[in-house]
Amino acid sequence: MRPAQAEEIRKCFANCSKGEATKLSLPPGFESTDWASTDFLGWTDPRAVNNAYLVLPRGDELVGIALRANKARAGALRRSVCAFCVTTHAMSDVVLFAAPKAGASGRNGNTVGTYACAELGCSSYVRGKARPAVPQPGESATLEERLARMLGNIGLFVDRVLEA
Template identity: 35%
Template sequence: MRPLTEDQVRAAIRNADADEIAAIGMPHDFILTDWDYLDFLAWRDPDSTRRGVVIVEHEGEPMGIVLRATDPARVRSGMCNICRTLQPGNQVALLTARRGGKKGHRGDSAGTYICADLSCHENVRLAHPLAPNEVRPLGQADMRLDGTRHRMEDFVARVLADD
């Protein structure tokens, strides 16, 4: 992902009004962000426990959405629909976003189950433990990274689509 300033990040958010965008707290370590490492920028707002933000690159331009989190599930385990990692149920939450355009003005939203702390880009990089005689296939990590990035981009595009 190409480096962005705080102003560029805020300008990329497309499903919130100016007051809501101004109220978003940036991550405490934003100035230390390793942009070459990121497939997308995602964080939970340090000023609001239920708000999160995702910024992706779409056709070379940053696009972002504001997410609202529900309480984490009370199930034993859950799967994130973005990074496809199985996690304890309290670490996966339904995050919804107000749709863009006319649908958003009518109150429509879209949602999916995502890692509650929005750490999908880190979780997908963790290697699964291998069985004693198992060999990790070449390219498997790259496929997981690409899939995670594409699923997040598709989710953001679905939220912002004005059908």
Template identity: 40%
Template sequence: MHAFTEKDLRASFVNASLRERNALVVPDLAHVAWEDLDYFGWRDPKQPLAGFIVVPVDDAPVGILLRRTEQRTRARAQCSWCEDVTLPNDVVLFGAKRAGKAGRNGDTVGTLLCENFECSANARRPMPPAYLGFDVQAARQRRIEALRAHADGFAREIRDSA
């Protein structure tokens, strides 16, 4: 993923109003390791139920405003994007309004995601070999590609509903 500026991030949100985009608290981008990310996500401590992600789709940023559900799941959930089975962090249900008229009419899409958007780190974490001759690097690359495909698909679903 290539680096984005604060202006790029604010302008990229497809399911947020102008007021919501202007009120965004964007984290410090100077220390972001963009090359290790498949999407950029952050949480605003002032808005504990809000989440913000920016996914590169066709080399253009697609920003999505997410709302976390207040209710926790009964069983420990698995992230739909990184599909990490070791569950190193909490996974929660996020909902996102679709872009355009569909979103204004209340149409939403939900997904299970790592609570603090650790998917890129989870996909890159070395995994133990499953069997003799297991190609750890190839498996890691498949996980990264799957994460990118899940993020891209979700972003397109939100964006293209306008």
């Protein structure tokens, strides 16, 4: 991902008001982001833990999506898979994120949801910088293939949020 300034990040959100985007908290340590190894920005708001954000490149532009996290409840399932990075986690480490659709559809209350890593740390799992608490099935895909799959999955989700 190319380097970005805080103002550019705040202006790129497609599914929230300008006022909401202006007030959102940037990821902790934003100023020291290692842009060369950042595939996308994904973070939860430390002041409002149910609020989360995704920012990723789309062509020459950045697009931001505001998300709302629904924390997992205890249930019969013990493990779950992130729809973005396809990493298996304990159920409590994957949450349902709902994003208001962009434009009039979102103002009418329509949302798009997906299950993803609770902290949106997908890049760390794919790159092997973080290890989930549960054993992972074997995989023969290369790092480049896994990164492309992750970014493709995130892109499909963003497409669904942006479509009219």
